[in-house]
Amino acid sequence: MTGASAPIIEVANLDKFYGDFHALKDVNLTVHQGEKMVICGPSGSGKSTLIRCFNGLEWHNSGRLVIDGVEVHEQSKDMRRLRQEVGMVFQQFNLFPHLTVLENLMIGPMKVRRQGRAQAEATARKYLDRVHIPEQADKYPAQLSGGQQQRVAIARSLCMETRIMLFDEPTSALDPEMINEVLDVMVELAQSGMTMVVVTHEMGFARKVADTMVFMEAGEIVEVSPPDTFFTNPSSERCRLFLDQILEH
Amino acid sequence: MSAPDLSGLKGQPLPQRPAFQRFLGSTAVSIAIYVAVMALIIYGSFTGAQNMGYNWQWHRVPQFLYSFTEDGFELGEIVYGLFATIQLSATAFALATVLGLLVALLRLSGLVMGTAVSIGFLELIRNIPLLVLLYLFYYVLGPIFGFDRYWASILTLAVFHSALISEIFRAGINAVPKGQWEAAKSIGMSTGQTYRYIILPQSVRFMLPPMTGEAVHLIKSSAIVSVIAVAELTTIGRNIISDTFMSFEIWFTVAAVYMVVTLILSVGVSYLERRYAVDQ
Ligand SMILES: Nc1ncnc2c1ncn2[C@@H]1O[C@H](COP(=O)(O)OP(=O)(O)O)[C@@H](O)[C@H]1O
């Protein structure tokens, strides 16, 4: 991708342990402003752990992590401000079930950003339009399909006017017929210039939007390359095997 | 609100219970058994009392519930006793809820000190009999801190029940999925905001039934404050008896009044629960 734009996420020699278990091993990575990075790798390879470090849902044990100029660590006073800049979309949607769709979108801007109701509602409706479900505003999450819920979750992050969006297997919990409606929204988001780090095995999506492909295994980054190299001629054998496996289906 | 995921529990149909148990479990039979047992108890106690030569005077009881004087309709002593009990219990319950929430939050704070303090408090309360706690508040803490018997009663009930209520809060808070915390954090909410706007509103659903049970429990245990002569339902019952010697009638009446109040509470809350469940 554009070597010209500034780095927005910088990861250097990052290590993460769960007790004795070494979950991330000496990870080095840079994401630039506007870059779309797709991370794949076998289950348990540390993909979630890595992106959860990016918004402070997990803390690394050593190494450096700088996001948007802010040094991320457990004692950082800037973490709450940073989380407002970094949105996260989860595999299980994690919408607030006791709030309507509109309230789900408004609660962050109102309580965290201290916006007025009118402004928060205008923003919420704007992003609900963007994810193509303006008519669902007054429903509760449980009344929506999985695909609709995930689009609401994306809108909820966008309402915070985030500068970076993290996706942790956003389509893995969806019925097959709903995957595309979510991916379409993500493609549109990519085209709008958002910086995105996406953990997914949807290789069609990756081919379409990724600037950089990352392959992880056993807590290590094994391969970082542009998609054309990644899919046709990956430098590591393990990556090749993994791609063969998932592309067969 | 999303229903708990029971998909894994489908499949096997429940085995039928044996015919005899099903017969005993049916509503009609339950009611019949209940009526028979109650009739036996009442018959037994009445004939027993008769044999003791007890002089039943039920006609003198209604005046303690209500009366018509030249000023018109008036409520009787027992009803005022009930009002006092309700006021006492409501105040104690409100305090117990606040205290219980604080103890639960302290316990869940993840701070070593917080956990230690809350566990110490729970163990202390759990291992002191309610009556002893009441004496402690009335005879020891009351004079030291200068509160009267009424506040000694309220504080005793509040502290005693806050221990149980804190466990209800803890269970209710833990019943909310971890993903809710993560979602709230990832839009930048503080811990306080997450509790207030995301976690507690969802815990209410889990807490309503056990909290009702606790309220009923508190109303019943409030009778104990009659030992330090705080004017409430049980104390007033006792006073009436010492004036009239109608101990059987008055105790039956007082018991019935407690039952009516706690039953209304239970029924009211289960109605609320259904309303609340339908809402989402
Ligand atoms: N909270 C945790 N405590 C202990 N081990 C964990 C925890 N979270 C993840 N792990 C372990 O860390 C490894 C990486 O997990 P994860 O990042 O979720 O992998 P991925 O997302 O690539 O499937 C796994 O072996 C997992 O069991």
Ligand SMILES: [Mg+2]
């Ligand atoms: Mg994962």
